[in-house]
Amino acid sequence: MRLHETCTTDQAAPQFEHEWQRRAFGLALALSEFGHYPWSEFQQSLVATIGQWGDTPELERGEWEYYDHWVAALETLVDRHRLLTAPVLTDTGDHALPDTHERDH
Amino acid sequence: MTGQFAYPPDREDASAKKVAALESLLIQKGVITPLTVDKVLAYFETEMTPLNGKAIVVKAWTDPEFAAKVVVDTPAAIAELELPEGMAGAEGEHLRAVANSAGVHNLVICTLCSCFPWPVLGLPPYWYKDPVFRSRAAREPRKVLTEVGLHLPPDTEIKVWDSSGHSRWFVIPERPSGTEDFTDEMLMDLVTTESMIGVALAGPVS
Numbered sequence: 001m002r003l004h005e006t007c008t009t010d011q012a013a014p015q016f017e018h019e020w021q022r023r024a025f026g027l028a029l030a031l032s033e034f035g036h037y038p039w040s041e042f043q044q045s046l047v048a049t050i051g052q053w054g055d056t057p058e059l060e061r062g063e064w065e066y067y068d069h070w071v072a073a074l075e076t077l078v079d080r081h082r083l084l085t086a087p088v089l090t091d092t093g094d095h096a097l098p099d100t101h102e103r104d105h
Numbered sequence: 106m107t108g109q110f111a112y113p114p115d116r117e118d119a120s121a122k123k124v125a126a127l128e129s130l131l132i133q134k135g136v137i138t139p140l141t142v143d144k145v146l147a148y149f150e151t152e153m154t155p156l157n158g159k160a161i162v163v164k165a166w167t168d169p170e171f172a173a174k175v176v177v178d179t180p181a182a183i184a185e186l187e188l189p190e191g192m193a194g195a196e197g198e199h200l201r202a203v204a205n206s207a208g209v210h211n212l213v214i215c216t217l218c219s220c221f222p223w224p225v226l227g228l229p230p231y232w233y234k235d236p237v238f239r240s241r242a243a244r245e246p247r248k249v250l251t252e253v254g255l256h257l258p259p260d261t262e263i264k265v266w267d268s269s270g271h272s273r274w275f276v277i278p279e280r281p282s283g284t285e286d287f288t289d290e291m292l293m294d295l296v297t298t299e300s301m302i303g304v305a306l307a308g309p310v311s
Contacts, residue, residue, distance in 0.1 A: 016228075018121065019121075020120060020121035020124045020125070022146065023124050023125070023128060023142060024120075024124045025146075025228075026142040026143070026145050026146040026149070027124065027127065027128050027131075027137075027142050029145050029146075029149065030137060030141045030142050030144075030145040031131075031136075031137070033145055034137065034141070036136065054236070064235065064236055065120075066234040066235075067120065068120055071120050071123055071124055074127070075123070075127070078127065078131075083131060083134070083136050084130055084131070084134055084136075088134060088135045088136050090135075090136075094137070094138065094141070
């Protein structure tokens with residue numbers, strides 16, 4: 001069995017296949033950088049969504065698309081930290097204030 | 106296996122719309138500004154690149170003391186180099202290096218998701234995140250390496266390193282022979298992202 005055709009060791013292999021994947025990547029990173037959640041929490045969320053996919057029988061789960069899991073993990077954290085529903089508390093540098101997190105836990 | 110990686114055409118559309126909506130809602134809400142994501146991406150794409158990994162490898166090739174230290178305490182060794190400030194929490198703090206040597210080849214994978222050492226290697230090639238690659242590389246590394254064009258001598262031991270949230274591995278490939286007179290710049294050209302993942306060797310020397 002060979003790896004699928006996109007598996008080349010060509011250095012020019014694109015890092016993102018689509019612009020929306022790049023935006024999703026940047027958005028998740030940005031929210032963490034600005035203190036809305038710790039990066040480790042995003043990783044755990046990503047691992048959980050990928051794990052769920054892995055545990056689902058092959059016929060019932062969708063095709064593999066890494067960035068679909070990425071977006072699902074991001075949505076989970078946006079909900080969990082109520083980023084779209086709770087009042088925004090940031091400092092002048094746009095960083096989340098500490099009590100934003102304390103309120104969530 | 107052609108169909109295995111196909112997915113409905115509207116699916117990409119749905120994810121693209123979700124991301125766009127999420128970003129614009131977060132901007133409207135004032136959580137981020139219209140420039141935030143671009144700024145983060147720009148920093149990431151200019152500073153967190155394989156150039157960092159290349160510099161680390163070349164330093165290890167040319168400075169035995171550094172070579173010894175980088176495999177023992179990778180973050181401390183890297184801190185001595187003049188590399189861009191790592192972004193807090195973005196995968197840099199748990200970097201661990203493993204060095205290839207005569208008879209030992211290292212291959213880095215992540216069986217759980219994709220714990221990739223971004224700050225030194227940039228973003229992973231997309232095939233790296235493919236479950237087929239990940240599980241096969243864990244199970245039959247020699248076969249997978251042969252398929253991607255890396256034919257190792259049969260008596261070379263292959264060590265597979267599974268990256269995790271706590272250890273983000275990268276490989277220090279062996280310095281190719283015939284490069285004794287090379288400048289650092291010429292050496293850097295020999296170090297590829299693939300060689301730092303362990304799916305290729307450094308080089309070739311032209």
